[in-house]
Amino acid sequence: MSLTKNKTILILGFLIATLFLSYQSIYTVAEGHTALLEKGNTAISQAEPGLHFTLPFFVRPEQIDLRIRSISFTKSNLLTADGHPLLIDYYTKWKIIDPVLYYQQTHNDSQQTQQRLTQIINTLLQNECARNTLNTMISSPNASTEVIQAQANQQLKTLGISLVDIGFKSIDFPTEANNTLLEKRRLEQAQIALEQRAMGKANAENIRLKADNEAALELAKATEEAALIRGQGDAEAAKIYTAAYQQNPQFATFYLNLEAYKKGFTQSSTNNNFLVLNTKASFFNDKEKLRLKS
Secondary structure (H helix, E strand, C coil): CHHHHHHHHHHHHHHHHHHHHHHHHEEEECCCEEEEEEECCEEEEEECCEEEECCCCCCEEEEEECCCEEEEEEEEEEECCCCCEEEEEEEEEEEECCHHHHHHHHCCCHHHHHHHHHHHHHHHHHHHHHCCCHHHHHHCHHHHHHHHHHHHHHHHHHHCEEEEEEEEEEEECCHHHHHHHHHHHHHHHHHHHHHHHHHHHHHHHHHHHHHHHHHHHHHHHHHHHHHHHHHHHHHHHHHHHHHHHHHCHHHHHHHHHHHHHHHHHHCCCCCCCCCCCCCCCHHHHHHHHHHHHC
16 A cells, blocks of 8 residues: 555656646747747847747746837937027837847846937937027927937947837927027017018118109100100191291281280280380281281
8 A cells, every 4th residue: 555655656746747847848939029048148049939848947048029119208408509498208119130139238128228228319319409400300300310210220239129210209398498488589580570671661662762763764755755746846837837927928927926915915924914016116017018908
């Protein structure tokens, strides 16, 4: 009876040891992960997702997460090239591209990796703000993130990781800087408005002077043309008068005398106009001759 009991204990012990060894020999790699098999402190091979077997106690699998991970940060006290303080809230997405190198550098410590990643990006972000103005940072954030991503990946190669994406969630001003910035903007806009009004006034004056010059030129041309036409008309009238006078010189003399007296009355500045005439003057003689002749 005692012998049977001992055999049972031995069998149970053997089964337990077998199960323990099997448990230590079998491991599973999850999807999106890889496993580094290390002996001592040295990685000897890499296992893909699935069920795997290994030597118990001698080789230990280390699970490495290859999926994209994201973290968010807020960085303050950033000064732009024109001296404006900024508060930038941004996010990053990163993943492991070289598991062996990553394990050698960080020993699969994700917290240490995130701290290192934060230090690199914050330094690059500070440098990017320092070389750009406020308007550039606000109007072209994608250009800044592309520069930061490219420079960060150059440094992260030594850690076996890659920065997949970086973006600004918000760009704001510290509370204490808002009033100063608003006052500065107000003064800048007032100066711009003053310059625009002065420029508009100068342009209006130039347009007015140009219009006056053009009007004076057109008036001079019109006056010249009118004088020319008037001279031509006077010459034509004189020609007609001469032809008419030659047909009856006595009547012409009489008519011219009447016109002379008419002008003498109408061009005077007083209303009490009168003439003292001699009855033997040529005017009356011409009139009498005209009457007798008719």
